Amino acid sequence: MTVDWQQAALYLWPISIALAIGISGWWLLMALTRRLKDRDYRRARIARVISRPLAFALPLLLLIPALEATPLHEHRLEQALRLLHIGVTGCVIWLLVRAVAAGEQAILRDHPMEVADNLEARRIQTQTRVLSRVLMGAIILVGVSLILLTFPMVRQIGTALLASAGIIGLVAGIAAKPVFGNLIAGLQIALTQPIRLDDVVIVEGEWGRVEEINSSYVVVRIWDARRMVVPLTWFIEHPFQNWTRRSADLLGTAFLWLDYTAPIPAIRAELERICKGEALWDGQVCVTQVTETSEHTLQVRLLVSARNSGDAFDLRCIVRERMLDFLAREHPQSLPRTRAELNQEATPTRRARSQPAEDVRSPGAEDGEPAVLPEPGDVSR
Structure with a gap:
C-alpha cells in the first residue's frame, strides 16, 4: 500500500503547525499557572483565573483554521469543527465560572467575618x-x-x-x-x-x-x-x-427558685460582683428581679448581657453556678425547702353530742336550737 505523501502533506502541515503552536502555548500557560500559584497580588490572581482555561482553548482555536485549510470532506469537516466548537464553548464556560468564583473570593477577602462587629461583613458575604x-x-x-x-x-x-x-x-x-x-x-x-x-x-x-x-x-x-x-x-x-438579625448583642437570663427568706439585696450585690469579674460580660445589663411568686417559693430572674450568643450562654451558666454556690455558703436558709408544722398542744376532750361548740357552727347555715337527744333510760321513743 503506497502513501500519497503529497496528498498527506496537505493534511499534516496545517494540523502539525497548529498543534505545535497550541501545545507550546499550553505548556507556557500551565508553567505560568504553576509559577503564580503562591502569589497573592491582584495580577497574579487574575492570571491564574485566565491561564488554565486559555491553555486548553488555545490548541482548539488553532485547529479550527488548520482543519479548514485541509481538503477534508465536507461532512467530516463539519463534525470535526462541531467538536472543536463544543470544546471552545466548554473552555469559555469554564473561564466565566472561574471569573465569577474569583470575584466572589475577592469580595469575601475584602470583608472578613473574623472581626468583633461583623454584621456588615456577614450581609455582604x-x-x-x-x-x-x-x-x-x-x-x-x-x-x-x-x-x-x-x-x-x-x-x-x-x-x-x-x-x-x-x-x-x-x-x-x-x-x-x-x-x-x-x-x-x-x-x-x-x-x-x-x-x-x-x-x-x-x-x-x-x-x-x-x-x-x-x-x-x-x-x-x-x-x-x-x-x-x-x-x-x-x-x-x-x-x-x-x-x-440586627446585632450580635444578646441578653441572657438565669432563673432561681428560692425561699421567701432569700435576701434579695445580697443576691443583687453578688450578681454585680460576678458580672464585674467576668470578661464575658459586656458591661451593659446586670439586673436582679423577683418575677414570680407561688405558695412555696419565689422566682428570681438574673438578667445579664454579652457581646454574642455564645458568650451569653456561657455567662448564664457561670452566673447560675456561682449564685447557687453563694447561697448555699452564705444563705442556706434561702434555698427552697418544705415546711411541716406540728401542733404540740394536747387534743381537747371530745365534747358531748348534746352540747355542740358554738365556734364550729357555720354562721347562718344552721340557725335554731340544737337537736334534743333522749336521756339514758328514756324508752318513751
Missing part, C-alpha cells in the same frame, strides 16, 4: 455567595444549551416542543417547581437577607449557626456539631428565630 451561585448556575445552563443547539436533532426536538409549548410548559412548570422555588427563594434571601452567614438561628427547635447558603439549601451547624440541611424555601415560608 451572604449576598455575594448566593448571587455567585445563581450566576454560575445560569452560565452553565446557557452554555449547555448552546452546546446542545449545535446538534440538528436537538434543534428539531426544540422546534417540536415549541409547537406544543402550552402543555409542555405546564408539565415542566409543575415538575420544576421545587427547583425554581429554591432559585427564587435564593434571590429573596440574597436581597432581603432574613438570614446571613454565621447568624444564630433556632430552626425546628434546634440552636445553631448558618454555616453555608447554597443555591438550593442552607446548612445550619447545630451546637453539638450536627448539621441540619434546610431547603431555601423553608426560610421564606416558615417563622424562625434569628438572634443576630
Whole structure:
C-alpha cells in the first residue's frame, strides 16, 4: 500500500503547525499557572483565573483554521469543527465560572467575618455567595444549551416542543417547581437577607449557626456539631428565630427558685460582683428581679448581657453556678425547702353530742336550737 505523501502533506502541515503552536502555548500557560500559584497580588490572581482555561482553548482555536485549510470532506469537516466548537464553548464556560468564583473570593477577602462587629461583613458575604451561585448556575445552563443547539436533532426536538409549548410548559412548570422555588427563594434571601452567614438561628427547635447558603439549601451547624440541611424555601415560608438579625448583642437570663427568706439585696450585690469579674460580660445589663411568686417559693430572674450568643450562654451558666454556690455558703436558709408544722398542744376532750361548740357552727347555715337527744333510760321513743 503506497502513501500519497503529497496528498498527506496537505493534511499534516496545517494540523502539525497548529498543534505545535497550541501545545507550546499550553505548556507556557500551565508553567505560568504553576509559577503564580503562591502569589497573592491582584495580577497574579487574575492570571491564574485566565491561564488554565486559555491553555486548553488555545490548541482548539488553532485547529479550527488548520482543519479548514485541509481538503477534508465536507461532512467530516463539519463534525470535526462541531467538536472543536463544543470544546471552545466548554473552555469559555469554564473561564466565566472561574471569573465569577474569583470575584466572589475577592469580595469575601475584602470583608472578613473574623472581626468583633461583623454584621456588615456577614450581609455582604451572604449576598455575594448566593448571587455567585445563581450566576454560575445560569452560565452553565446557557452554555449547555448552546452546546446542545449545535446538534440538528436537538434543534428539531426544540422546534417540536415549541409547537406544543402550552402543555409542555405546564408539565415542566409543575415538575420544576421545587427547583425554581429554591432559585427564587435564593434571590429573596440574597436581597432581603432574613438570614446571613454565621447568624444564630433556632430552626425546628434546634440552636445553631448558618454555616453555608447554597443555591438550593442552607446548612445550619447545630451546637453539638450536627448539621441540619434546610431547603431555601423553608426560610421564606416558615417563622424562625434569628438572634443576630440586627446585632450580635444578646441578653441572657438565669432563673432561681428560692425561699421567701432569700435576701434579695445580697443576691443583687453578688450578681454585680460576678458580672464585674467576668470578661464575658459586656458591661451593659446586670439586673436582679423577683418575677414570680407561688405558695412555696419565689422566682428570681438574673438578667445579664454579652457581646454574642455564645458568650451569653456561657455567662448564664457561670452566673447560675456561682449564685447557687453563694447561697448555699452564705444563705442556706434561702434555698427552697418544705415546711411541716406540728401542733404540740394536747387534743381537747371530745365534747358531748348534746352540747355542740358554738365556734364550729357555720354562721347562718344552721340557725335554731340544737337537736334534743333522749336521756339514758328514756324508752318513751
